[in-house]
Amino acid sequence: MKLLLSIALTLLRAKLRQSIVAAVGVMFSITMFVTLLGFMNGLNDLLDGLILNRTPHVRLYNELQASPTQPIAYAYRMQPTTSGVDTHHFVRSVKPKDELPRLRNANAIMDALSRDPRVLAVSPRLVAQVFFNVGTVDLNGQVSGVDVMQEIRYYKFADYLVQGDPHDLATGNNTVVLGKGLADMMEAGIGEVVQVTTATGERTMLRVVGIFQSGIADVDKVQCFANIKTVQKLLSRPGSYYTDINVKLHDLLQAPAMAKEFSVRFGVDAVDIQTANAQFETGSSVRNIISYAVGIVLLIVAGFGIYNILNMMIYEKLDAIAILKATGFSGSDVRRIFLLLSMVIGLLGGVSGLLGGFALQNVIDIIPFNTSALPTIKTYPIDYDPKYYIIAVTFALLTTWIAGWFPARKASEVDPVEIIRGK
Amino acid sequence: MSDQRTIGTRGGSSSVGPQTSAGVLKEDPSQTSAGSLKEDPAASPSRNILEVRGVSKSFHDPVTIPVLKEVSLDVKRGEFVSITGKSGCGKSTLLYILSTMDTDYEGAVAIDGEPTRGLSGERLARIRNEKIGFVFQFHYLLTEFSVIKNVMLPGLKLGKYSAQEVEHRAMERLRELGMHDQALKKANQLSGGQKQRVAIARALINDPLIIMGDEPTGNLDSHNSAIVFDMFKKIASEHEQSLLVVTHDNDFAARTDRIIEMDDGKVMT
Numbered sequence: 001m002k003l004l005l006s007i008a009l010t011l012l013r014a015k016l017r018q019s020i021v022a023a024v025g026v027m028f029s030i031t032m033f034v035t036l037l038g039f040m041n042g043l044n045d046l047l048d049g050l051i052l053n054r055t056p057h058v059r060l061y062n063e064l065q066a067s068p069t070q071p072i073a074y075a076y077r078m079q080p081t082t083s084g085v086d087t088h089h090f091v092r093s094v095k096p097k098d099e100l101p102r103l104r105n106a107n108a109i110m111d112a113l114s115r116d117p118r119v120l121a122v123s124p125r126l127v128a129q130v131f132f133n134v135g136t137v138d139l140n141g142q143v144s145g146v147d148v149m150q151e152i153r154y155y156k157f158a159d160y161l162v163q164g165d166p167h168d169l170a171t172g173n174n175t176v177v178l179g180k181g182l183a184d185m186m187e188a189g190i191g192e193v194v195q196v197t198t199a200t201g202e203r204t205m206l207r208v209v210g211i212f213q214s215g216i217a218d219v220d221k222v223q224c225f226a227n228i229k230t231v232q233k234l235l236s237r238p239g240s241y242y243t244d245i246n247v248k249l250h251d252l253l254q255a256p257a258m259a260k261e262f263s264v265r266f267g268v269d270a271v272d273i274q275t276a277n278a279q280f281e282t283g284s285s286v287r288n289i290i291s292y293a294v295g296i297v298l299l300i301v302a303g304f305g306i307y308n309i310l311n312m313m314i315y316e317k318l319d320a321i322a323i324l325k326a327t328g329f330s331g332s333d334v335r336r337i338f339l340l341l342s343m344v345i346g347l348l349g350g351v352s353g354l355l356g357g358f359a360l361q362n363v364i365d366i367i368p369f370n371t372s373a374l375p376t377i378k379t380y381p382i383d384y385d386p387k388y389y390i391i392a393v394t395f396a397l398l399t400t401w402i403a404g405w406f407p408a409r410k411a412s413e414v415d416p417v418e419i420i421r422g423k
Numbered sequence: 424m425s426d427q428r429t430i431g432t433r434g435g436s437s438s439v440g441p442q443t444s445a446g447v448l449k450e451d452p453s454q455t456s457a458g459s460l461k462e463d464p465a466a467s468p469s470r471n472i473l474e475v476r477g478v479s480k481s482f483h484d485p486v487t488i489p490v491l492k493e494v495s496l497d498v499k500r501g502e503f504v505s506i507t508g509k510s511g512c513g514k515s516t517l518l519y520i521l522s523t524m525d526t527d528y529e530g531a532v533a534i535d536g537e538p539t540r541g542l543s544g545e546r547l548a549r550i551r552n553e554k555i556g557f558v559f560q561f562h563y564l565l566t567e568f569s570v571i572k573n574v575m576l577p578g579l580k581l582g583k584y585s586a587q588e589v590e591h592r593a594m595e596r597l598r599e600l601g602m603h604d605q606a607l608k609k610a611n612q613l614s615g616g617q618k619q620r621v622a623i624a625r626a627l628i629n630d631p632l633i634i635m636g637d638e639p640t641g642n643l644d645s646h647n648s649a650i651v652f653d654m655f656k657k658i659a660s661e662h663e664q665s666l667l668v669v670t671h672d673n674d675f676a677a678r679t680d681r682i683i684e685m686d687d688g689k690v691m692t
Contacts, residue, residue, distance in 0.1 A: 003579045014567035323563040326524060327577040327625065328552020330545045417519045420559055420637070 004333060007324075008340040011317065018309045023349035025305040026400065030353020030392050033295035035360040037388040040291040042381035044284045050215050051277050053156045056123075056246030057255045059276075060109065060262055062101055063269045067094045106242040109266050118249055118258065123150035125244040126231045133195040133203075134186045141182060143196070143224045145231025154248050157225075159376045164190050164210025174230055177210040181221035196234065204234050299395050302349070303403035306342055310407035314338065314414075321411055322419035335412035342404020343397065350396030354389050471536075472632045472665045473498040478520060478530035480513075490516050491528070492688040498633065501663040503655065505676040508685035514669045515637055517685070521667065522555060522635055523547040535632055552581050556626025556664075560638040563622065564610035570621050571597065571606040578628040589628070596624040600654060616647030623654055627664075634658065636668040640675055652678065 012019045072091045103109065106124060113122045126145035131138040148170035151157035158166045162180060169175050176196075178188060188194055193205050206226065214220055226234075232241055247262075249255055255272035263270040314321070321334055329337075361382045369380045473496075480491040490513040498504050506514045519525040521532060523539050526547070532539050535554055539547065551557075564573045571593055578589035597603040600620040605613060613621065619639060626634050634655070640648040652675055659666050659680075668679070676682050684691040 003576075007576070010567050010572075319563060320565050320567070323565060324576075325548070326522070326551065326557050326559075326563075328548050328580050328629075330548035332545065333548070333580075415524075417525045420561075420563070421515060421519070 001336075004337050005340050008337045008344060011313070011320075011337070012341055012344060015309075015313055015316075018313070019345055022302075022306045022309045022345045023352070025302040026299075026346055026349025026396055027353040027356055029295070029298035029302040030350050030396050031356035031360060032298050033392045033395070034354060034357025034388055035364065036291045036295055037391075038357070038361045038382045038384060039364055039380070040287050041383035041385065041388070044287055045383055046377065046381045048284060049156075052273065054160070054214065055273050055277060056155075057249040057252055057273050058247040058259045058262060058270055060103065060245040060247065060266065060268045060270050061243060062103055064096055064101065066092075066096050070094055101243050102237075102241050103243065103245060103268060105266075106245065107240050109268070110245060112266075113245070113247060113262075118251070118254060119247055120250050121150060121154040121248040123147045123154065123246050123248075124228060124242040125246060126228055126235075126237075126241060127243050128231050128235055129199050130234070131197045132182065132186060133197060138197070139182065139185060140222055141196075141224055142222050143176065143226050143231055143234070145226055145228035147228055148225075151225075155246075160212055160214055161210045162213045164208075166210065168209040169225065169227055172207070172209060172227070174204065174206050174233075175209045175227065176206040176230075177212045177225040178208055179220035179223045180211055180213040181217060182224065183208070183211050185221070198234055200235075202234070202236065206230070295392070296395065299399045302396075303399040306345055306400055306403040307407060309345075310338060310342055310404055311410075313341075314407050314411045317411075318414060318419050321414045322416035325414070325416040326420065331412035334414070335408045338408035338411045339401065339404050342400050342408065346397050346400025346404075349400075350393045353396065354393060357389070357392065358384075470500050471497045472500050472502075472534070473521060473667065474531075474533040474536075475521065476531045478517070478528055478532065480516060480520065480525075480528040490688050491520070493530070494685075494688070494690055496683060496690060498665050498667055500632075500665055501659055503659040503666045503680040504668070504683060505679040505681070506667065506669045506683045506685060507671060507673065507676045508691075510671065512685045513688040514685045518635055518637055518667070518669045522557065523551055552577055553629055554632045556629070556631040556634040558619070558622050558626050558634065558636040558639040560641040564613075564618055564625075566609065566611040568610060569606070570602065570608050570610055570613065573610055573621060574625045574628055577625060581629050583629070593624065593628055596627050597621070600624050616643055616650065619643060619647065619651055620654070623651070623658075627658065627662075630662065631664065633665040633667060636666070636670075638670055638672075639668060640670065640672055648672070648675065 070092050071094060110122050110124060113119050124147060128143045128145070130141050130143050132141050133139075146157075148157070148166060152166055161177065164177065166177075169177055176194070178186070178194070183189070186194060188208050190208055190210065192208050194208060196204050196206055198204075212220070212223070212225060214223065228242075229239070232239060235241070247258075249258065252273065256274055259270040259272035259275075262268070324334060324337075325331070361384065364380050365382045367380050369377060371377065475494060475496045478491055478494045479489065481487050481489045494513075494517060506517065508514045516525070520528050521534075523532075523534070523542075524547075526540075534550055537550070539550065542550070564570075565576070568576070571590065574593040574596060575586075575589050578584065578592060579586060584592065594603055594606060597606055600623060602617060602620050602624060605617060605621075610618065610621065619642075623634075623639075636655075639655075640651050643651060655666055655668070656678075658664055666679075668675075670676055
């Protein structure tokens with residue numbers, strides 16, 4: 001094999017210019033493949049992150065619902081119908097109960113969840129509808145009481161703060177982080193105090209410690225965050241009063257099944273991230289398919305280049321092939337020589353393509369990219385996942401192997417007698 | 424050498440083998456050679472390196488034309504044989520059948536007692552590598568490689584010696600042929616006569632049992648022709664290697680041990 005490789009390399013060196021052209025073809029396509037996938041996936045992650053970072057994998061809550069069983073049903077269940085015909089009730093007298101949107105026994109549920117090995121993090125929330133009083137105008141708002149440290153750790157809360165320090169929210173009492181749109185409307189900056197009225201009419205003063213921007217304008221116009229204790233106090237509720245429990249899982253894909261399980265187990269409503277945000281998966285996979293398709297097309301084009309150059313080389317080297325065969329190299333030796341030749345081109349092109357791709361990714365990574373929707377993003381996003389490099393080099397070798405195989409087989413079938421006698 | 428005996432015995436005893444090869448070996452007129460194989464092949468100078476029995480070949484394009492008709496011949500160890508004849512008489516065709524490169528024929532060929540019919544391409548390549556050396560009319564060196572590498576390649580392929588040893592042996596062969604000072608040149612920087620000498624060195628690298636030449640002097644002037652002939656002569660006597668040379672150069676042929684004259688696909692003498 002070493003001998004065959006040295007023969008292949010010598011042949012390659014003799015046709016250095018053509019070999020370099022072939023290798024550059026591979027290099028170019030691998031560069032584009034890696035860059036394209038890195039860029040596409042960087043964008044995918046960014047766009048998905050807009051929602052996914054901030055969304056729990058499973059959300060447990062209590063929804064206001066009509067009573068599923070009306071009293072009249074109980075009456076009929078007692079008396080089996082003699083005719084065997086099912087009955088239908090038109091009397092629906094019981095209206096939804098005037099019930100607090102709280103989760104019953106929330107502390108016990110949280111306890112059980114945090115012991116579940118599939119669960120990464122459990123954080124409670126308390127959502128309150130409020131009005132912000134600005135002069136004579138009341139602005140609609142929604143204050144989410146959160147466990148600030150959990151939010152920072154698992155939901156990248158700090159990434160979305162354009163001003164202020166999230167830790168002030170954790171430590172301070174009666175503090176609030178306003179959405180950017182809301183803060184602009186109230187012309188409220190850090191350190192200022194805003195007045196809040198709850199749905200039940202109670203008024204509280206809250207100090208602004210940060211400005212928050214999610215990238216979704218409608219959300220930023222109403223969404224505010226506060227310490228969960230602050231919101232409990234705002235609503236005059238006890239310390240175990242939560243409206244939501246957000247669960248982050250180790251494996252995102254288990255979310256739908258686990259949402260169902262939690263719903264049954266704890267007797268609450270549960271929604272999973274896939275159901276809540278189905279469109280993101282679709283967008284990502286379509287973008288992925290496009291970038292793979294473009295990359296593979298580029299590689300196929302490079303493969304044709306290698307095929308052509310090897311074919312030409314074989315026609316020029318018929319004498320050499322004949323003499324190798326006459327002096328004891330078998331057909332499969334000859335085939336291996338040309339396959340090795342092709343693979344060397346593929347490997348050189350592939351590896352330099354990876355370096356080129358990495359360089360190009362770095363260039364894209366420093367191009368400024370400013371958008372008001374994404375406060376923390378300053379340059380174009382790139383995903384440097386080594387997975388794409390491995391896929392690229394695998395494809396490069398596969399393409400060159402296939403492109404080399406046909407000419408190599410032709411070379412192995414050269415009849416030396418015909419060549420030697422033909423002179 | 425002991426390995427040659429086993430091959431020889433196998434060849435001789437395969438009387439139930441396919442085609443006519445077994446029959447050939449039976450009707451071999453020199454039964455003594457078969458007998459001597461069993462005793463000690465190396466000791467017997469009259470042992471046949473090459474046995475050819477009833478080889479026929481036709482070209483079928485576009486009409487069937489027979490080129491070889493029932494050719495039978497033997498080449499003994501250390502014998503210098505030339506094949507002559509008019510062009511088109513089939514002498515080159517015969518040589519390529521004997522060289523194992525052409526497998527499309529009828530009849531039987533045994534090299535060193537081993538019938539070559541039905542062997543795999545791999546095995547035939549091995550036989551060519553190990554037992555046959557080639558010298559062609561048009562030198563056929565690999566122009567991408569240096570002179571020494573050209574000589575070394577069949578030796579490296581054989582893998583019997585380490586790369587250093589092969590290089591040393593190649594250098595020796597080149598020295599014998601007066602080409603050692605050109606060893607590092609590229610093959611295409613040499614003159615015709617020099618190239619042919621390198622080709623002979625290459626043919627010798629694996630100590631083959633037989634060296635086959637297809638018009639090895641056909642492309643050379645009389646001076647270089649004489650050099651090449653002398654080298655062949657020396658090889659045959661010194662290393663006890665057989666030589667089978669196709670030529671239309673009657674002077675060349677006249678100086679060999681035996682002339683096989685061919686006409687119209689048949690052996691005349």
